Amino acid sequence: MDPQVYAEEQERAKQEAARIAKMEQAARKTFADGFMKWYEAKLSKRKDGPDLLRAMQKDVLPKVGDMEIAKVARADLLACLDTVAARAPRMANRLLTTLKTFYKWAELRETVDVNPLGIVEAENVGGKLKSRERVLTDDEIVDLIRKLPVSGLSASVQAVLLIVLSTGCRLGEICSAEWQHVNGNVWTIPKENAKNGREHHITLSAFALAQFSVLQEIREGAWCVPSPKKIGDHQTRLSIGAAIYDRQTQKAQRQGRTAATDALTLNGGRWTAHDLRRTCASGMQELGIMPAVIDAVLNHKESKGVTQIYQRYDYSKEAADAWAKWGRHLAGLRAIATGNNVVPITG
Known part of the structure; x- marks a missing residue:
């Protein structure tokens, strides 16, 4: 084998091993660790950030916060969202959007390999909600x-x-x-x-x-x-x-x-x-x-x-x-x- 080709293959293998090691290390971090890092970087800058954080702290983080982020499955997150949807469908849909945005951010940084909520839509959680028209007489x-x-x-x-x-x-x-x-x-x-x-x-x-x-x-x-x-x-x-x-x-x-x-x-x-x-x-x-x-x-x-x-x-x-x-x-x-x-x- 050409020494240069061999060296290039070795370098690619080394980089791939480093990437996998980095992901494995990130995967050992908890869901709460990853979410709070995203909150500080992005969500806290939004006007509704504090409200969404409180909602996450109430209904999501207590259940999946201590789990390794790579081991949090779609079923785990949907169980949290179903609980919210039972009392507040609109908030359940907002939390779904929040979680999907978080996972997109985490994927880009190779904190996770896949977004478990990628195929989930609002109609699967809180349902399609009509605009409210309530006016008090x-x-x-x-x-x-x-x-x-x-x-x-x-x-x-x-x-x-x-x-x-x-x-x-x-x-x-x-x-x-x-x-x-x-x-x-x-x-x-x-x-x-x-x-x-x-x-x-x-x-x-x-x-x-x-x-x-x-x-x-x-x-x-x-x-x-x-x-x-x-x-x-x-x-x-x-x-x-x-x-x-x-x-x-x-x-x-x-x-x-x-x-x-x-x-x-x-x-x-x-x-x-x-x-x-x-x-x-x-x-x-x-x-x-x-x-x-x-x-x-x-x-x-x-x-x-x-x-x-x-x-x-x-x-x-x-x-x-x-x-x-x-x-x-x-x-x-x-x-x-x-x-x-x-x-x-x-x-």
């Missing part, structure tokens, strides 16, 4: 306002839900709000807290301001909605979402959860905090407010193309009027709920 809003004080939710969470309803903000935006962002009757959502990465200014109606006053009375530092469990941190949208869900289950109490399993049940069926945002938009539409103004209220990103380039008016004045008009409507519903016939005539 005025009668349901009255019922909700009556039920909140006796629901067992903290005063701060009650205020948060009414802020979402009256401003159309996202639940995560109010959970991550700081008092430095609230100046008089203007609440600024910084771009890092906004889903579309664009700063948003909300002119608070009297109804919404009253909810911020509730939060101010129980203020504990920089966060508008401080965490009840972790000092120096804020409340999370997942914990509030779980608290709402638990009060509409009409099932036996889950361990560590409220016994008031129907405290927030409404006639139109199960509702979520995001449905309150949709209710705000639909309510404004019923009050005759222009769709473009409602988009400004919701901080929707402009469509691409010519509209995005040339139509730059932000409808800030009209949005302020819309929040005030919707706030007056909510104040009227609150008056019905509480039996107080005195309704303020200003926003």
Whole structure:
């Protein structure tokens, strides 16, 4: 054999042996080791990263975290996802996407040789989910306002839900709000807290301001909605979402959860905090407010193309009027709920 050819073959064999040894060493690492490395490198940079990590720590890592990453099989992961899907199909699908993205990252770095979830689709886990269209009627809003004080939710969470309803903000935006962002009757959502990465200014109606006053009375530092469990941190949208869900289950109490399993049940069926945002938009539409103004209220990103380039008016004045008009409507519903016939005539 030609000495050069022999040397090249030896070098290739050496490199292949080193590659296999590297993979074997990586395979001996636990699933949790690999996932947390990916979390620090990638997932932690995303706005939903902390929420997804909490979901993984609750339903996946306790079951497969200590296993060697190469020995974690599709059946192991699907067992975790099936448990989540039984109570929250949408979250199960989000975790599936998270795990598939993690495995793609791990494959590229030869931490694993194969993605066990490669052939698994959302329809195999949480199923194909329809877009929610739930909107609360005025009668349901009255019922909700009556039920909140006796629901067992903290005063701060009650205020948060009414802020979402009256401003159309996202639940995560109010959970991550700081008092430095609230100046008089203007609440600024910084771009890092906004889903579309664009700063948003909300002119608070009297109804919404009253909810911020509730939060101010129980203020504990920089966060508008401080965490009840972790000092120096804020409340999370997942914990509030779980608290709402638990009060509409009409099932036996889950361990560590409220016994008031129907405290927030409404006639139109199960509702979520995001449905309150949709209710705000639909309510404004019923009050005759222009769709473009409602988009400004919701901080929707402009469509691409010519509209995005040339139509730059932000409808800030009209949005302020819309929040005030919707706030007056909510104040009227609150008056019905509480039996107080005195309704303020200003926003």
